[in-house]
Amino acid sequence: MPPSSPAPPTNPLPLPTRTLRAVLLWIRSAPGTYIWLAILFVTTVVVHQMSPDFEEDFLRQHSTNIHELVRDPVRVLISSAFWIDGGKWFPYAFLFTVFHAPAERWLGTLRWFAVAALAHVLATLVSEGVLAWAVRHGQAPVSAVNTLDVGVSYALAGVVAVLTYHAPQPWRYAYLFAVLVVYGIPLLTDRTFTDLGHITAVLIGLACYPLTRGRTEPPPRSNVPPHRNSASHGQAGAT
Numbered sequence: 001m002p003p004s005s006p007a008p009p010t011n012p013l014p015l016p017t018r019t020l021r022a023v024l025l026w027i028r029s030a031p032g033t034y035i036w037l038a039i040l041f042v043t044t045v046v047v048h049q050m051s052p053d054f055e056e057d058f059l060r061q062h063s064t065n066i067h068e069l070v071r072d073p074v075r076v077l078i079s080s081a082f083w084i085d086g087g088k089w090f091p092y093a094f095l096f097t098v099f100h101a102p103a104e105r106w107l108g109t110l111r112w113f114a115v116a117a118l119a120h121v122l123a124t125l126v127s128e129g130v131l132a133w134a135v136r137h138g139q140a141p142v143s144a145v146n147t148l149d150v151g152v153s154y155a156l157a158g159v160v161a162v163l164t165y166h167a168p169q170p171w172r173y174a175y176l177f178a179v180l181v182v183y184g185i186p187l188l189t190d191r192t193f194t195d196l197g198h199i200t201a202v203l204i205g206l207a208c209y210p211l212t213r214g215r216t217e218p219p220p221r222s223n224v225p226p227h228r229n230s231a232s233h234g235q236a237g238a239t
Contacts, residue, residue: 030101032109044089066145083150119158119201127197154201161205165212
């Protein structure tokens, strides 16, 4: 019997459909990143509906300043991570996609969340603790206890730093140098408590090296199940 002719190739999907599918697969691969980003979008829209005076007072109540940390530390440490001061969401959408999403894909959602949460909480406590010391010793005004301090930049700095261990050689040290320059120069020039918080978050991210051990890039997702009778099987990546 003559061999059967191969099936004609199927028509490729249109470019817009393939692009949409790629975007959806990327979002599915980093669910925590994009759930967080979606919440930030909603809260940003809410802030834009407020009057300037009400907005400032509202954000201050959700701020991790000294006054609110003394009153209810758990509440403000959580709530401050879901509001953006300044109301610009699109830059964070870009930064989350460039840094948070790759980190979550690499580490897995739980380890990525641990890095982000540790950086956010510990950097806040360190920076506000130093500010409290400065107020107590007359190095900062008493009004600093009510400073507005909301946002996700400490968590972002920690995740940016932990990605050092994901950078391929020989670019790893160049990446680390760039991170230290970006976050270190403001501390040397401006010396604000937020600059201290950012460099602290970077150091926390670097200290999270144990969470990165054994992590590899996850294998590409596929909707087609493997054939059971194939001659050989590829080895799955680490989970």
